[in-house]
Amino acid sequence: MELILSPSRMKKIRYQFIFYITLISFLISIVHIYSTSLLFALPFFYVCFMCGYQSIIGYAIGLGIGVIFLDVPYDVFVISAISFVILEFCLLFQSMKSRYVPYLLTLIGGIYYAYIQIDLLSTLLLTILTYINTMIFTSLTPIFMHGEAELLTHERMKALTVVILICTMGLLPYSQMSTMILIRIFILIMIYHECLDDLLPGLFYSAMLMLLMDLGYKDDILSFLLPLFFFYMIPCHKKSTIVSLYFVSHLILPFFLDFQYTYHGFIVVASGLIFFILPMRLHKPVLSSSYQEMTFKQQLSKQVDSFCHLFEQMTALFTKAPAPNRSLEYVGYIYEDMCQNCSSQTTCFHKKYGPHRLVKLMNKGLKESYSEADEDFIHQYCLNPEKYLALVQQYRKDYRKIRRVQEEYKVMKNDLYHQFSLLNHVFHQFSHQLEIGHIEEKHIYEHMEGYHFQLAHLKKYYESQSVYYLEIGLYDMTREEIENEFIPILEAYLNETLDVEVIKTPMHQLGYTYLVLKHHTRYFIQYGVSQCAKESIACGDSYTIFSMNENDYFALSDGMGQGQKASDDSSLTLDVMKQLITNGISLNDTIQSVNALLKIKNRNDMFTTVDMIEINLVNGVTTFMKYGACPTYILRDHEIIEVESKTLPMGIVSPLETMIQKQTLKENDMIFMVSDGFSGHFREFLKDNEYLIGDDHPKDIAHLFMTLANDEQRNDDMTIMVLKICKQ
Numbered sequence: 001m002e003l004i005l006s007p008s009r010m011k012k013i014r015y016q017f018i019f020y021i022t023l024i025s026f027l028i029s030i031v032h033i034y035s036t037s038l039l040f041a042l043p044f045f046y047v048c049f050m051c052g053y054q055s056i057i058g059y060a061i062g063l064g065i066g067v068i069f070l071d072v073p074y075d076v077f078v079i080s081a082i083s084f085v086i087l088e089f090c091l092l093f094q095s096m097k098s099r100y101v102p103y104l105l106t107l108i109g110g111i112y113y114a115y116i117q118i119d120l121l122s123t124l125l126l127t128i129l130t131y132i133n134t135m136i137f138t139s140l141t142p143i144f145m146h147g148e149a150e151l152l153t154h155e156r157m158k159a160l161t162v163v164i165l166i167c168t169m170g171l172l173p174y175s176q177m178s179t180m181i182l183i184r185i186f187i188l189i190m191i192y193h194e195c196l197d198d199l200l201p202g203l204f205y206s207a208m209l210m211l212l213m214d215l216g217y218k219d220d221i222l223s224f225l226l227p228l229f230f231f232y233m234i235p236c237h238k239k240s241t242i243v244s245l246y247f248v249s250h251l252i253l254p255f256f257l258d259f260q261y262t263y264h265g266f267i268v269v270a271s272g273l274i275f276f277i278l279p280m281r282l283h284k285p286v287l288s289s290s291y292q293e294m295t296f297k298q299q300l301s302k303q304v305d306s307f308c309h310l311f312e313q314m315t316a317l318f319t320k321a322p323a324p325n326r327s328l329e330y331v332g333y334i335y336e337d338m339c340q341n342c343s344s345q346t347t348c349f350h351k352k353y354g355p356h357r358l359v360k361l362m363n364k365g366l367k368e369s370y371s372e373a374d375e376d377f378i379h380q381y382c383l384n385p386e387k388y389l390a391l392v393q394q395y396r397k398d399y400r401k402i403r404r405v406q407e408e409y410k411v412m413k414n415d416l417y418h419q420f421s422l423l424n425h426v427f428h429q430f431s432h433q434l435e436i437g438h439i440e441e442k443h444i445y446e447h448m449e450g451y452h453f454q455l456a457h458l459k460k461y462y463e464s465q466s467v468y469y470l471e472i473g474l475y476d477m478t479r480e481e482i483e484n485e486f487i488p489i490l491e492a493y494l495n496e497t498l499d500v501e502v503i504k505t506p507m508h509q510l511g512y513t514y515l516v517l518k519h520h521t522r523y524f525i526q527y528g529v530s531q532c533a534k535e536s537i538a539c540g541d542s543y544t545i546f547s548m549n550e551n552d553y554f555a556l557s558d559g560m561g562q563g564q565k566a567s568d569d570s571s572l573t574l575d576v577m578k579q580l581i582t583n584g585i586s587l588n589d590t591i592q593s594v595n596a597l598l599k600i601k602n603r604n605d606m607f608t609t610v611d612m613i614e615i616n617l618v619n620g621v622t623t624f625m626k627y628g629a630c631p632t633y634i635l636r637d638h639e640i641i642e643v644e645s646k647t648l649p650m651g652i653v654s655p656l657e658t659m660i661q662k663q664t665l666k667e668n669d670m671i672f673m674v675s676d677g678f679s680g681h682f683r684e685f686l687k688d689n690e691y692l693i694g695d696d697h698p699k700d701i702a703h704l705f706m707t708l709a710n711d712e713q714r715n716d717d718m719t720i721m722v723l724k725i726c727k728q
Contacts, residue, residue: 017147018058021048025062027167029072033212034118038076039126040166042105043134045080049087050098050141050475052506056084079112091510098475098510099454102134129209136162141512142457142473151457154198161190161202169210172217177267180220184271185278187224191231191242192280200228219257223264226256239280243272327366330395334362338387358382365392366399444470447493453477453486456512466550466617467520470498474513479505482515490517496550497522497618521617523667525552526724528699530706534677534717540566541675541719544574548582555612556629556721558675560649566717573598573608573650587614587625588658591650595627598651607649611673613723615665620725622671624661630678633686634663635670635693640683669725670698677718678709685709698722 025048028040041063048055063080066072083105090096096104110127118126136159142151143160152160164186171179190199207221227249236242250268253259339345348356358381361374370378370389379385441458448455457473470490477486482503491498502516533539540559547553557573559566573594580590591610598608611629615622624632628649634641645659665671670693674682689708693701702722709718 021055021058022062025059026065027170029063029066030070030170039130041076042109043137047137047141050512105134106131157198158201165206180267181271184224185275188275222257223253243276246272327363330366330399331362334391366396470517472515476509477513521550522728523617524726526698528702528722530702530720532718538564538567540717542570542574544578546578550617552615556673558609560607569608595650595656607651609649620665622663622665630674630676633672665725667727671723673721675719698724
């Protein structure tokens with residue numbers, strides 16, 4: 001990548017690039033079909049045109065060498081010059097898009113083929129081949145521009161195979177044996193790098209071109225095509241096995257062609273031995289593949305899905321259902337103890353007309369005390385009212401104990417239901433993230449293609465966790481279109497800001513635009529913390545500071561009460577929140593999970609406040625989350641901005657209402673977070689002592705304010721966090 005390489009390294013790469021352009025243009029200029037090399041030279045000229053004037057100079061030098069030293073027809077040079085003038089004219093008036101240039105070059109080639117009076121069928125064939133070669137060569141533009149092996153896709157590998165073989169074919173008229181050896185070495189190298197599927201299409205196409213050059217090459221073509229089928233049946237990975245199978249596979253050739261043992265035997269043995277002694281290291285496949293990563297993702301996604309299914313089943317166990325009426329069970333006990341052998345039993349428990357009022361009063365007596373009217377009715381109509389009242393009072397105590405336990409169970413059941421539902425949602429969210437992953441190259445590519453931008457190359461380079469570069473290759477784009485359309489759409493999709501580092505538009509809308517965008521943080525946070533405990537054992541206030549991608553998090557929690565128990569509760573709250581956020585869980589799900597955990601853990605015993613700030617270091621947007629916490633104060637140019645939220649601490653109610661406020665901070669803004677150990681009039685305290693701040697570091701300010709606050713009456717643990725927004 002241009003920004004990563006040193007200037008000396010870039011200069012060396014540019015010289016190498018011009019040398020390769022010159023060499024390729026020279027080699028393809030000497031490949032003649034029907035006495036012309038225009039069907040190869042014209043497509044390569046367009047690639048050079050898109051890459052800029054340096055490439056065109058290299059192209060002209062290579063073509064000139066062929067014209068001067070090897071009697072290449074100067075017509076190719078003239079047609080290339082005419083094409084250059086036409087394309088420059090189109091650039092001047094912006095009258096054409098790059099996708100139409102292959103048709104224009106094909107038309108120019110067709111006119112030339114008709115001019116030199118080739119027969120109609122041959123003219124049509126050469127015109128079609130010119131168009132095909134233009135499309136093949138054009139797909140390699142990103143390779144020529146960037147020179148990176150990571151850009152080799154399957155399609156580009158096939159195109160590169162065609163270009164290499166066409167360049168090799170230029171040597172055929174001068175040394176047929178050497179050319180065949182080179183072609184076979186190239187085939188073995190491709191087999192060694194496991195690129196046989198990408199080799200064959202280009203090899204068959206090049207074989208057709210060789211036959212168009214001279215039908216006498218038929219036996220040579222068959223001699224390197226037929227043995228390839230053995231490598232499809234028997235996969236080989238080591239050079240020794242490849243060479244062994246290579247030699248064995250040629251035993252079939254005498255049955256299919258006029259095999260010359262001296263000529264063909266020397267070519268086979270020489271190419272096999274040269275390949276065997278060539279120093280090659282197989283670091284990784286030529287075509288980078290992410291199938292292993294995708295397989296791992298799929299396995300992990302299946303595991304997460306199984307957890308989702310598990311939590312769905314566990315959640316179903318705690319679905320809200322109507323509680324059974326336990327009072328009827330105790331009415332049955334009273335019936336067994338008193339009414340079962342009573343002479344009025346059938347009257348009180350009448351099957352047709354339902355239970356008598358005496359039975360209904362049993363149910364009422366289990367739940368509440370009787371009124372005087374109820375007791376008078378019982379004494380008037382019950383045969384044994386004293387026993388009736390005694391049994392109801394006896395079972396009332398048992399019933400109320402069971403009911404109290406039942407109510408507690410119901411509350412816990414509802415809490416567990418909510419917690420399992422929340423965990424189920426978190427797992428589903430994590431599973432969805434695994435499916436889409438982060439917004440990487442392929443997602444950006446697909447999105448921008450949807451806006452009809454022609455992306456030829458897109459690569460993401462990470463300098464650090466929050467700083468990365470986007471290297472992009474574009475067709476049909478001017479600088480104005482990139483700045484006014486492409487970049488804003490890309491920023492909106494990524495929801496991030498991008499700075500332009502490099503824009504190179506060698507040929508404007510007909511060329512290949514090289515673009516480098518940088519995403520980086522614009523701010524950093526200076527901070528200071530000071531604490532003072534009421535008890536010497538432990539401070540009930542806890543704080544945490546951590547980062548996630550381009551966000552910094554500052555959190556303060558005050559455990560209810562003082563001492564070790566309060567410290568444990570507040571530190572547990574912040575630790576769980578930190579773990580969830582750093583593992584990609586959303587703020588809302590994090591808050592709900594921690595709240596449900598505390599509610600189950602504490603059982604109405606102790607609660608904790610949470611005061612968290614999320615600061616985006618790219619755009620300065622700050623998110624405040626406050627639950628039972630003291631107000632936060634922003635000091636900006638002697639102005640005090642108060643951020644408060646009247647909410648309950650965590651662990652009391654479930655679900656918890658999400659209370660989030662946002663502010664866009666500016667450079668040199670200072671934020672003050674305090675626990676409730678400070679005076680309730682911190683705004684006045686800050687205003688009175690603002691003159692002491694100056695340009696001091698937040699750490700010094702925090703210690704100074706703590707010292708000043710200690711001079712006043714202290715009734716609780718005290719914590720102050722001071723943050724300052726600084727520009728990078």
